[in-house]
Amino acid sequence: MRYLTTPIYYVNDVPHLGHAYTTIIADTLARFYRLQGEETLFLTGTDEHGQKIEQAASQRNSSPKEYADKISLEFKKLWDKFEISYDIYARTTDQRHIDLVKAMFLKMFENEDIYKGEYEGHYCISCESFFTKTQLHVNETCPDCGKATNLVKEESYFFKLSKYQEKILKWYEEADPILPKNKKNELINFVQSGLKDLSITRTSFDWGIKLPQNLQDDKHVIYVWLDALFIYVSSLDYLNSGKNAKFWPAHIHLVGKDILKFHAIYWPAFLMSVDLPLPKFIAAHGWWTKDGEKMSKSKGNVIKPKEVVDAYGMEAFRYFLLREVPFGNDGDFNEQALINRINSELSNELGNLLSRIVGMSAKYSDNKISCKDIHTFFQSELELCKEYLKNAINHIEQVQINKYLEELFKALSLANLSISKYEPWNLIKNQETQKANALVALCANILAKVCILLSPTLPKSCEKIAKALNFELNTSNYVNLVLNDDLYDFETTSCEPLFIKIEKPLLAQAVSIEKEIKQESPKIKIDDFAKIEIKVALVKNCENIKGSEKLLRFDLELENGEQRQVLSGIAKFYKPQDLINTQVCVLTNLKKAKIFGYESDGMILSAKSGDKLVLISPKELVQNGSLIG
């Protein structure tokens, strides 16, 4: 039984790369657990209370709930577009969550873990976190995010965090719950340096869960982190012993390194206080930067996951994020690095292998692949492949997803290299047909095994591969092909290339095209259009302008023989003599301009087609001066 969670995302802003990263890791793990045949439950959702959300809503003249509804839906839509396989989409404004938080607060209170006092210290609204003066950075800024903090002095209830210090340390030691393992020491040092009791209610704003009624203290709302963390339990309908209650404790909470403290210190203490079992693992990933810099709106370098997916496709995006950085390390989003991964790994190693197998089997054996001779000829390759797959599974169990992918691609290289090494086309020529066919079968089996293990990362592409080899991506094939080292026969069908090579960056292009469209197409009213006068004109004469590569000078004739001189930048695309006696379209009520020493009275219209300009003219001859509209 495996329950895994992403953090629930704050609704103060729209989804960004960091959110997509955590969610894609969780999705990959959930798909992997399901593939293994584990009963799996995957939760994601939104964190909607607290001062930060209240402020964000009021800046947009909205009520916190309305605002939260809107952004929460945006997150959900994005995950649906990305085909994230979550089972529960949880929100902290859901009634069953509110009920559970109140019940848990009461239980902590009854267990004498909560007392009333006064909090005096600093608060970072962006991190929703308390700090003492000595913890702050220069100018009293937040040590975690660097933003300004507020000095707060207010009545507050406290949770006896200090009481749990030794128990938390013991948990780290005995259960070894922190992934990657190297993050454990930082936590141990932090906890050993002394845990202070934690302020768990606020009175200076309203947007949060009120205290349980029995406590009759209406001016307090519950601290947003206490509220948010309990989503992991409330969503299982734990209080009512709902059908999902059996999933607790969680197998893994996935978090970013910035929120490890809340999950690995506060959360276990809260759980111990209410007598609930602790999660098995808390896995913390690093942060993404953009071309080496922290992403921020003010720098304008925030990566929008949807834009990347629109430009490169979901599968390439998933692969890049998961492959590029070791789990736990920070990573840099660099478009060229993404392109390199697509071209050299997805297209060359994976896509090509499939087309080679399909091509060879069509040529040599009527699309039928038989595994009967693989052991005879390629025992050492089989052993090597087995080792790579075993390593891959160990790595993904430890959430070392980049290493798991690395091992799978080693197996793909092994297949590709075997083709170059044994040259099946020469084997066929030399009448070693049996060996040639065994080689194709070796490669098909390696690809099928890799495909099964790769399917949690690249679900769509792996479906295509499975279809081309004619087998199913399911648990029994996982058991047979991957765990039991079985070999299969296949029958191939041709399929489209899996990944097209990328010649030049698409992202800047997509963004700039979007900008162009946005900037150049403001909506106008019909009266604005009425101000524009476009007419058909006859080209009486046309010539190049000395010293200008671009410009042509036109003598045009309009209605009643009216003559005009107009300059146009189309010299690269037309010879003047070809245009004489043809009709063109002219914007006639444009202010006169002096270009290259010539007066130009109007603008000849042309369409931009790639780098070219193409003149526009009426489909049939019309009277000179005819109005266009």
Ligand code: MSP
């Ligand atoms: N609401 C809390 C979590 C409560 S869980 C009970 C929260 N939300 S968040 O929206 O601010 O952040 C969610 C996740 O996004 C965190 O895991 C955080 O580490 C991650 N990221 C935010 N920016 C990031 C990057 N630039 N790179 C990678 N992940 C980052 O915290």
